[in-house]
Amino acid sequence: MQLAHLNWQEAEKVLADPETLVVIPVGSTEQHGSVGPLGTDWLIPQELCRRLDGRMEKLLIAPVIPFGVATHHINFPGTIDLGLETMIKVMGAVFESLYRHGARRFAVINGHGGNDPAIEKAALEMYRRGSQVTLVNWWGIAPKLNPDWPTGHGDAQEAAAVMAFAPELVKSEWLVDNVVTPPSADFKQLHINTVLFEGAPVKVIREIRDTVNTGGLGGLESKFATREWGVAMMDGVTDWMVRYLEAFRRIDLPKKHWD
């Protein structure tokens, strides 16, 4: 059920139930390669939550947080960046507010890796107050379900996922090949900041726009995305999540460490 659809008396009852699992979808509004929509990172978690909602009991879904830490992407038009410090505060405020009303089990369904440090920092505070928090990065699960579903930013995996529920948002007419520009000819660009030098990884921190023309990087190029992949992957990830969240819900709450 959607938190936003309850009134406060209903929320009171749900939040007082120790089995309730609060699910917080989080993403980012940022460039997603040549064909992915700017909302990719929050549209997918929103869709996953919609699916979970139909299949699990006692799930309380918070409004999706559509902005995150997109500092490296800000040079691409349409990107919105909260910055790391503000994202820590936003995540903390959401956790704290619900904790105050009784929530003790939280699952963050996240669509953007740049949010991890902010979520983990805020989550650890919750743990110390006697809660359990899990951070579910869907893109990391998919390749374990099927090695043909590799991850990357603004690449085929995300485009395929969006195709599963909103195919019109993946605009093949904009498709161009990625042109990657590593810091120099001595390096191979692997991911956003990560390069290989003689086969070993190191980070060279740059604007992504100086690194890859489309903004997409790290996985299979978007041209390999198909709706079939997306449908199978979203189904697979949802199934996994249902099983996972039930297992997570059964973890004992920790003792309070401090306030």
Added chain:
Amino acid sequence: MQLAHLNWQEAEKVLADPETLVVIPVGSTEQHGSVGPLGTDWLIPQELCRRLDGRMEKLLIAPVIPFGVATHHINFPGTIDLGLETMIKVMGAVFESLYRHGARRFAVINGHGGNDPAIEKAALEMYRRGSQVTLVNWWGIAPKLNPDWPTGHGDAQEAAAVMAFAPELVKSEWLVDNVVTPPSADFKQLHINTVLFEGAPVKVIREIRDTVNTGGLGGLESKFATREWGVAMMDGVTDWMVRYLEAFRRIDLPKKHWD
């Protein structure tokens, strides 16, 4: 069009167009009296933006911001409070990001009065950089269109508005009469913090939960809400907004005051 649905190349084009008007729906997730859903304050702006989208050209709609300044409401379960300082930062980040990409005309469609100081502070910064920002509080417009549509928090006006597009979210089975407890018998409680003493207004700052049992306060009680009111009001407000936003779009941009 939805910003989240564009890819960055489309956003680049739209944001470079000096006639583009960026619309930012903002609200809060907080108690809304005995029958209103927690999402009232952002669901209504989201619905208004949906309607505007179908009727105006060159409108770029940002993802809805579902959280705001709800400090006075936090004692009611389900309420999420970002706090004033964090809300200033969130609004600033959204404005700044889009400004960087060329946006110069912004309309904030707001569903929650407590957000005003944060929005206005962030907006003034934009003005100083050569932009125009308008803050549209829909609830204040309605009573001018029809005096039978008075405003208030968690009251009939908001319930009626939600009935227009999601009647199932207004739960009449929870309806109870408001019991208002002023600070003492010497006072008449007018609105959240505002009381009358001998007919003159003054503020006594309290938790709303100590003031009114349902949380709704300031207007007509929720029991007077009807779907007919809501439909007429949402239509009326939308019509007004269409005319207003076209007029706003034609305002000259200010000179830059400073960076």
Added chain:
Amino acid sequence: MQLAHLNWQEAEKVLADPETLVVIPVGSTEQHGSVGPLGTDWLIPQELCRRLDGRMEKLLIAPVIPFGVATHHINFPGTIDLGLETMIKVMGAVFESLYRHGARRFAVINGHGGNDPAIEKAALEMYRRGSQVTLVNWWGIAPKLNPDWPTGHGDAQEAAAVMAFAPELVKSEWLVDNVVTPPSADFKQLHINTVLFEGAPVKVIREIRDTVNTGGLGGLESKFATREWGVAMMDGVTDWMVRYLEAFRRIDLPKKHWD
């Protein structure tokens, strides 16, 4: 009595008395139209406190806070702006310090509407710790005492008030008529950010200096101010405040919500 005039042993005794009411005069140093002095917003609260001091028992008056949130006025010479975040911290520090020493009843006598969000945020914290705080905006009381005493920024009401106790500070030789420039011909400018479009209010956030030549706006123009008005109004407001503050003092303290 003035807090600043006591030694700490006297303050200890006064602050331990549960009937003591702490009065905090707050204002702003900012433009006040063509004839009003920059200190208008704190000189009036200071004068009101002086009058209250002579008429009420167990009133502990804090030093006047002469600066506030004047962000919209900063383009007018002589204006000093603390900004919203710093004002929240200043108000919080004053409340917290006195709370620590036993104060539980606070009345903020405020001369500047822009301070309200900061005062209310800090005040709510105090309420949660078991205190009562009232925010008294004198300018809103006057029109209820006499409809001929309408309010506005840098206008006749404030000028009249200053004339009551420091007539030499209202400089009629600088008097010019207000020339108001709304955002465009489609709008009627009502107050600092508020305009009317087809009779309904909306905010267009601008520098005041771009809106009105003198800076005064919202009420009766300063040329209508008279000393007689000011004297009667200050007397009337003081009388009302004496009765009000005694009523406020009798409100029960809330239970502590949290620390």
Added chain:
Amino acid sequence: MQLAHLNWQEAEKVLADPETLVVIPVGSTEQHGSVGPLGTDWLIPQELCRRLDGRMEKLLIAPVIPFGVATHHINFPGTIDLGLETMIKVMGAVFESLYRHGARRFAVINGHGGNDPAIEKAALEMYRRGSQVTLVNWWGIAPKLNPDWPTGHGDAQEAAAVMAFAPELVKSEWLVDNVVTPPSADFKQLHINTVLFEGAPVKVIREIRDTVNTGGLGGLESKFATREWGVAMMDGVTDWMVRYLEAFRRIDLPKKHWD
């Protein structure tokens, strides 16, 4: 002249004059030993500014800042502590606002040593933007004018100064002898945090209330204060300041270092 007494047009003229010297009186509301009033630290700078106002041209006096960094004193009733970080922001806001309007020469007349780091930090920013700022701690000047006027916190020097203009605020009926409790018998307590061990100074950071019963420390005890001392000292310090501020006003402005 008082900034608060000017209207903005007058302020505009004064602040545009390169010879104008802005004077900012700053203090603290905090315990001042057994007989000194809580306002000692700002009442004295306010009085000094009043005297300077009558003797110098082109002096623009800001409203007195009655609160400062009083963290070590907060355990004494009546003390108000802004804390170091907030005081940095307050000082910065006052400087910045006036700088924006043209002020380039600032003299801070300070009554409280704990404010120094905040003032100096904010002042250095001004210097870098092409201004000159002086910090005048009156209590350090007096002993150079007359070695019989030694300094200390909440001691005879400050009591004498207050006696010069408000003798009724120094309450001899509360006079008790200081009982100083050093950290242990191995130490001699010299000043607030400073102790001597084998004749060499080191700091042991404690609450002042645990160090000295009255809160006064560091100089001659308050019982030695006389009105004659105060009158002669205030006259002497004022005379010195008049000469000093004229010399300060003639210092060349620095080139801008950065913004």
Added chain:
Amino acid sequence: MQLAHLNWQEAEKVLADPETLVVIPVGSTEQHGSVGPLGTDWLIPQELCRRLDGRMEKLLIAPVIPFGVATHHINFPGTIDLGLETMIKVMGAVFESLYRHGARRFAVINGHGGNDPAIEKAALEMYRRGSQVTLVNWWGIAPKLNPDWPTGHGDAQEAAAVMAFAPELVKSEWLVDNVVTPPSADFKQLHINTVLFEGAPVKVIREIRDTVNTGGLGGLESKFATREWGVAMMDGVTDWMVRYLEAFRRIDLPKKHWD
């Protein structure tokens, strides 16, 4: 050469040289499993810098930063945690200060993964001002040089590294086997927050002390550490770094994006 060993005139010359590469060793003071010293994370970068210093020209080595983001480790005695926000500020201050003096090429030699988000955020700011920054996490390089040198926190890899230059700090007498406690029997604990559920990774955020008795986790247990491994690995990593840093130094500086 060590920055701290130069005087400012020497530093001026070195920092003005466009070929100068500033090296900043960073770590953490935190638990390192059963046998690793608390300083592991900064002692290793310090040692690597010492070695680089002897082999490369125009290397300017900043003082080692011995504290970092150790929030997850704070329950283990001796751990010092700056927290993410303060670490961002510290890294920013170091970069900014040296940038002001002319530095444009920076290599952060980091010993603690938790510092990455802070370093990357501060580094991106530098890039935008026309600098190049690399973040070198030595532990990630080693396994690429030799697959028998796998990484992990507080495990054999770090213990071996310390054995190479300070074998007395690795205290085998404290060696106990790791006892790992996953959130529940449904999970396999992989790394600090990362667990596997049905083979796919997800994060469950907990205090490390609740996860593993020794604090060491993620790689080969410390009992497998040998001095030989350490010596070979430190030599190999140093050699790689020498080649890498020379390649990094030759990367073109970016154009300034913004200030």
Added chain:
Amino acid sequence: MQLAHLNWQEAEKVLADPETLVVIPVGSTEQHGSVGPLGTDWLIPQELCRRLDGRMEKLLIAPVIPFGVATHHINFPGTIDLGLETMIKVMGAVFESLYRHGARRFAVINGHGGNDPAIEKAALEMYRRGSQVTLVNWWGIAPKLNPDWPTGHGDAQEAAAVMAFAPELVKSEWLVDNVVTPPSADFKQLHINTVLFEGAPVKVIREIRDTVNTGGLGGLESKFATREWGVAMMDGVTDWMVRYLEAFRRIDLPKKHWD
């Protein structure tokens, strides 16, 4: 013993011992006149701690903090400035982390006067939680041991101290005479911001680089430094510190004031 050299189990034991004294060496990386190395302010405390370590039991030495508040020095190349607010946070984090693990007695061995306000603020928090903290500024002790060892910034005293343990870092080939430029001919420059006017002290806040060519100021010029002085002074200060720290260790802990 060095905290960084212990493992966490050893640290647990040491920090649980109520007699343990935690020693925190702190300094700054900043200009030190014509011949002093940039690390002067932290190299000396580090050396003093090394000496104490060999002579006292139950001394737990934290890693040296090599950066501090150097805002006034930032115009000299090689200077690194954390700024006052960040230094408060760093000191607070170090104290808090160790307090959490049981430490209650702290001695900060400081090499830089600009750090005092940050250290004292953080230290007072510790006192309020039941700890004792001392701030030992070595340069102020030396002149009391021998009046021929006068203090000053970047002058002979510091150069002599460094000569005692690292004579090669004091580079006589760079020696030039100080040329001091007071704000105007009316003033005598005494120390960084302090000038004399007619014999009385006042502060004029300027960049040091505009005040003295070398950056050294306030004491005896560096040319008078000798290794003999340094050796005798470091020995004398160490001896004094040994006696002092034992006396400090015997001070009773305060009761907790608040958390």
